[in-house]
Amino acid sequence: MAFKRQVDRLPIIPANARVHNATCHYCIVGCGYKAYTWPVNQQGTFAENWSGQDLSKQQPMETDAWYAPSMYNVVHQDGRPVHLVLKPDVDCVVNSGLGSVRGARMAENRRSDITGTQTQRLTEPMVWRYGTWQPTSWDDALDLVARVTARVIDKDDENDLYVSMFDHGGSAGGYENTWGTGKLYFGSMKVKHCRIHNRPAYNSEVHSTRDMGVDELNYCYEDYQLTDTIMLVGTNPMECQTNLFLNHMVKGMQNGAKVVIVDPRRTVTVDACEQVASAENVLHLQIASGSDLALFNTLFTYIADQGWVDADFIAKSTFQGDVAVAEDAAHPASLGSYEAARAACKMSLAEGAAVTGLTEAQIIQAAEWIAKPKDDGSRRKTVTGYEKGIIWGNDNYRVIGALVNIGLATGNIGRDGGGVCRLGGHQEGYFRPSDAHVGRPAPYIDQLIISGGGKVHHIWANDHYKTTLNAAEFKRVYNRRSNMVKEAMDARAGATREELVEAIVGAINAGGIFSVCVDIIHSQIGQAAHVILPAVESGEMNLTSMNGERRLRLVEKYMDAPGSAQPDCIIAARLANHMERVLREEGRAEYADQFKGFDWTTEEDAFMDGYNSGNPELTYERLRAAGNNGVQEPVKGYDNGILVGTKRLYEDGVFTRHGREDGKALFCMGAWRGLQAPGKAQQRANHRFLINNGRANLNWQNWFLDQKNDFVMDRLPVPFIQIHPDDMADLGLKPGDMVEVFNDVGATQALAYPEPTARRNETFMVFGAPNGAQGNVINAGTNELILPNYKQTWANIRKISDATPAAARVSFKSWEVEL
């Protein structure tokens, strides 16, 4: 019998099952899957089935003729129950048939009223009424949202409307939904007080690389197989970009690539690389937390001093002169030529070693693996992947700039086997009107809300209660302000709509906030909301997104939405319709006209109105034909029935991301200057433990579906914090004990997980959990341009209690498994 799945056999997919293209909607990698559906009263046989194999015989080890219980469910399609199997696609070049512990659970994580999975999914709009949430119709809920919103904003003054919205692809997002929300908030309105799902402002995660002319997704995954050295900075791809690691990086190592990993922690990625490439080909630079900039500037200095640079590339493709862009409030470092950057970033081996805690020999070794020409004099190819260890690390602008400096100096951008790229988080899928009105630096939304700003807050697919910084204070204030509105609503139970809106506006003007939450579940911030609007996920709608090598695919809708849930783009459109109607009723005709143009009935309408208008080659029909291999953006044309894409960017040596006409890349002139974000150095000085934080293979993001998935919750009933066993002994802790993590800004709790490979006084806590938000102990201090510094956090730890019954059953064996 399948473990915990209460089934002893699964139906065989019949030969005539319907097949849909489906890209996994979780991480950036975007693995290809196939969704098979067929009527519940049918199934295939050993002889006649989808695989074409005789299933009465034992299949070979690498067979595609199987699926796991987690890939199966019974759902509805066109109103009828169907079997659903969602299994990895062997023909997709991204994953070649591999799944992951997240993606391979997509099917069992669909809402099913038949098998009882994910019944937490919202099925209908809800409005705060009579002291609780009451189900209601879309028109009723949207009318209330539109009336209250219209009361606090006006043409040319939309600053009291605050918006939190996804900017990604995958599920929640994608070209349809970023356009729907974007057209509403940046087209019809010019909302300035907005933020993105993962940071408290509407800005870029990677300003500097863009300012230097280099888009952050410039390579293709195949480059990992064509390279001499793979450099991984502040990222843990075995757990976070799993099939990019397993299907491309592993193959690169098997082809002989060496690996340099920069991470203050020994990760399972380090372990896995050592197993594949053998330890002598893996260099783990276990730097002091937050010291990356010192490392990169030292590497850049050393590589330049050795002359291991691509002089021809520097001359032809990079800015000649001195300073091209001066340092100012919008540019935390000057940008200019190679020589100017060399001067500004100069750092000796001794200085670099002192700051990072590495030996000079380790830094030299890294420089050789990155840039030392081969014995025959030919250039070494190095591909660099970076992610949240530096994006949410110390001195975001300068540190990313310094890393891109190395890639430019060594001619490793726009070449096969090269690239300096984000490994990525969600998939991408951004198409919106200009956000220029937001300004740069963008407003720090969380701090504005905490200090009383904002009257109405629209929240699209994120849960700041679990995932923002300074979360303890944010929740305290948000609960208080949203409760003021709830109380006012309760006091007017039974009132007319006009009276209710008056009461709400009264509470808002007294300091309250009216909160509207668009989500697929009733989230934690949704507990504070007054209106809750149910959205659908990818697969319950058609959805287009691109992955970390800019590969665009269409997920074909394969099942019905739960209840009356709608695609986000359609919710945005209906909200726009209601705004137009209400404004017209109120006699504000000119403003009402701005909300025209939302007469979409399907997500395809939103796609055509938005993405297609800027990319006329792309239609659903053509993407459907392109299948799970899709096309790599930007799309250059359509030739003989085939979409023509772009394998990697900048192969012509012309750099354009900064918008400069000369097409020359710029170097970043950012010197090392210690911990940059306010309050971090003091916090480090005053607390014993580094609370490094991030992700684990098993959990997806803020656990919104995981929290109702026993496969995950049996393994991790409470978020873990990995601690060295000797530190645990100091604190009197047994494995599984509940600890409180506390510091100057807040407190949270976790399960103590012994980790012998951890350094003393350096812990790692999984972020985003529903019952232990790591963000509670992150202070409000951000890097310049309002980039959160989640990773540099220090706190103390004390025991709260013995293990809970669920935690007491957890295994504490090593995470380092044999591959």
Ligand SMILES: Nc1nc2c(c(=O)[nH]1)N[C@H]1C(S)=C(S)[C@@H](COP(=O)(O)OP(=O)(O)OC[C@H]3O[C@@H](n4cnc5c(=O)[nH]c(N)nc54)[C@H](O)[C@@H]3O)O[C@H]1N2
């Ligand atoms: N399993 C799983 N995969 C995911 C996600 C998930 O929730 N679960 N989420 C997706 C999303 S949205 C994102 S953004 C990505 C994030 O993907 P990653 O960035 O790869 O993951 P993180 O665990 O956040 O952080 C990566 C590493 O940064 C290291 N780090 C901490 N401080 C420093 C430092 O000062 N310097 C350096 N160099 N490294 C440091 C941490 O030790 C950690 O190993 O993952 C995506 N993939």
Ligand SMILES: Nc1nc2c(c(=O)[nH]1)N[C@H]1C(S)=C(S)[C@@H](COP(=O)(O)OP(=O)(O)OC[C@H]3O[C@@H](n4cnc5c(=O)[nH]c(N)nc54)[C@H](O)[C@@H]3O)O[C@H]1N2
């Ligand atoms: N301490 C710490 N904090 C961090 C980070 C860290 O490394 N450390 N990383 C940051 C990063 S990189 C990220 S991406 C954020 C993640 O922070 P969030 O964006 O808050 O987390 P998610 O889990 O991605 O949130 C998804 C929400 O959208 C809902 N949802 C899912 N699909 C849909 C859909 O199709 N439509 C709608 N309307 N709703 C949907 C889910 O139910 C869930 O409530 O956290 C950030 N916070």
Ligand code: SF4
């Ligand atoms: S690696 Fe990422 S995209 Fe691929 S199956 Fe896993 S979560 Fe999905």
Ligand SMILES: [Mo]
């Ligand atoms: Mo992310």
